[in-house]
Amino acid sequence: MDNMWLIIAMIAAAALSAYVLLIVPTQWLKLERIQVPSAQLGIRVLQISDVHVEFTRISHRRISRIIKQQKPDYICVTGDFTQKAKHLPKVKRYAEAIGAAGIPVYAVLGNHDYRLSEPDRLRLISILEQAGFTVLLNDSVLVDGKFRIVGIDDFGSKKSDPEQAFAKAEPEQPVIVITHDPNVILHLKPQFRYFMAGHFHGMQFNVPPLFRYINKGALASSGIIKGLHRYKGCPFYISRGMGQTFPNARLFISCEVTLHEL
Numbered sequence: 001m002d003n004m005w006l007i008i009a010m011i012a013a014a015a016l017s018a019y020v021l022l023i024v025p026t027q028w029l030k031l032e033r034i035q036v037p038s039a040q041l042g043i044r045v046l047q048i049s050d051v052h053v054e055f056t057r058i059s060h061r062r063i064s065r066i067i068k069q070q071k072p073d074y075i076c077v078t079g080d081f082t083q084k085a086k087h088l089p090k091v092k093r094y095a096e097a098i099g100a101a102g103i104p105v106y107a108v109l110g111n112h113d114y115r116l117s118e119p120d121r122l123r124l125i126s127i128l129e130q131a132g133f134t135v136l137l138n139d140s141v142l143v144d145g146k147f148r149i150v151g152i153d154d155f156g157s158k159k160s161d162p163e164q165a166f167a168k169a170e171p172e173q174p175v176i177v178i179t180h181d182p183n184v185i186l187h188l189k190p191q192f193r194y195f196m197a198g199h200f201h202g203m204q205f206n207v208p209p210l211f212r213y214i215n216k217g218a219l220a221s222s223g224i225i226k227g228l229h230r231y232k233g234c235p236f237y238i239s240r241g242m243g244q245t246f247p248n249a250r251l252f253i254s255c256e257v258t259l260h261e262l
Contacts, residue, residue, distance in 0.1 A: 041146070049079065
């Protein structure tokens with residue numbers, strides 16, 4: 001009998017440990033604050049990345065509260081909403097929560113979004129646009145006559161076309177690049193003030209050798225998986241994201257949304 005209770009206690013302890021180590025990090029949303037005064041834009045941008053509505057444990061209400069509390073000037077969503085059409089109604093709830101504050105929202109698609117069929121991907125874009133998003137697929141938009149947001153389509157899905165994305169940008173015009181897969185930065189000229197991406201989930205399972213065995217491109221292979229870095233003197237940021245892919249767990253790495261003061 002004593003052995004049976006010992007086994008039960010060990011199983012319970014293992015289950016609790018697994019929950020604390022693997023599930024709690026998916027529920028812990030950290031608001032990262034990044035200051036890059038060298039950008040000289042005088043703006044505050046909230047970045048939301050890797051929503052992954054089928055797996056995220058961060059509710060759309062929490063995102064709405066952060067937007068209301070922080071009152072950013074702009075919101076940028078750097079891809080990966082969902083990969084399955086049956087989750088598009090849930091995407092709609094998140095999109096409406098993000099757009100409800102009336103703050104300009106700019107978005108790009110990610111590799112998981114490109115797993116949708118073309119008709120379903122068009123539905124996704126329509127949902128985002130109806131919620132007030134400006135979706136940039138290798139395109140750009142001039143914002144308040146002051147700077148340009150350039151949206152480069154997903155590099156990993158072979159959809160990126162930097163030349164087309166920058167086609168409307170004028171020399172000396174301040175540019176913020178938003179994209180999903182940060183590896184595209186290695187193919188850009190240093191012609192931007194700031195660059196935001198996601199995709200890596202901060203490694204999701206923060207075990208240093210992991211990306212030696214999972215091909216996530218040159219940046220990840222070199223250990224650049226999250227946070228603020230520089231490329232040819234230009235600052236770029238990789239978000240850990242607010243959602244994750246299968247398995248629906250994280251290890252030693254929390255979720256994030258990011259407030260960039262530029």
